[in-house]
Amino acid sequence: MKEYTNYIFDLYDTLVHIHTDETKPALWRNTAAFLKRRGVCWQPQMLRIAYLRLCHEADDALRKELNTDLPEIELLDVFRTLIAHPMKPHSLSDEQIDALAGELALYFRKTSREYLYPYPGTLETLAKLRARGKRLYLLSNAQSCFTNQELSDCGLANVFDEIRLSSDYHVRKPAPKFMADLLAYHHLNREETVMVGNDFTSDIRIAQSCGLESIFLNTYQYSPEEMDAQIRTQGLDPSTITLLVSGEISEILNY
Secondary structure (H helix, E strand, O other): OOOOOEEEEOOEOOOEEEEEOOOOHHHHHHHHHHHHOOOOEOOHHHHHHHHHHHHHHHHHHHHHHHOOOOEOOOHHHHHHHHHHOOOEOOOOOHHHHHHHHHHHHHHHHHHHEEEEEEOOOHHHHHHHHHHOOOEEEEEEOOOHHHHHHHHHHOOOOOOOOEEEEHHHHOEOOOOHHHHHHHHHHOOOOHHHEEEEEOOHHHHHHHHHHOOOEEEEEOOOOOOHHHHHHHHHHHOOOHHHEEEEOOOOHHHHHHO
């Protein structure tokens, strides 16, 4: 693998390990209680139903508006609607609704999250790439209303030359536009740029769609046969992909 000038990283399960569960009943009980303490009344099950419905409606609307199969809604708008139109009326102002929506987003994410931590070697590897004069970018399918806080919690908030989250651009990987706009904005030479991710269907596919080489970080510990099968299924060009079979990000430094 050659040495690159520009490294574009995925975030979740590439640089940090995370697991969330939005199906557990305790999430909806606790979130309803959180809102009730602030004067917004929802029954837990009704809150869950309303949340899922609003997400679905927002996704459909954005899909039609942008004429894309890969829309990314802004969850903060969903949380605002849940606060503004609860089961029982309240007297919160628009400013109070906006502030509470931000609090709710962070609480919801923290309550649904079971763990979050950087993979071993992540911070050290990024620091060493930076010391070598490399430019680092983040391109993630993520919600800014809680991902910015998670980046800070993991020590990654000030690591990158730019952070691009899909909720801010209303489109997600592997839509080529999401990466193409980043490449154009920073005038990145494609031959000197690589995408690093853990997902063939989004990270590796968007790289190939934009004419980039890629590094697949095997954090899910797929077997060689499973990786080969995914490459074939996705119709990807294996000659443009470097497979880091161990899943250890520090291996990037060996090239």
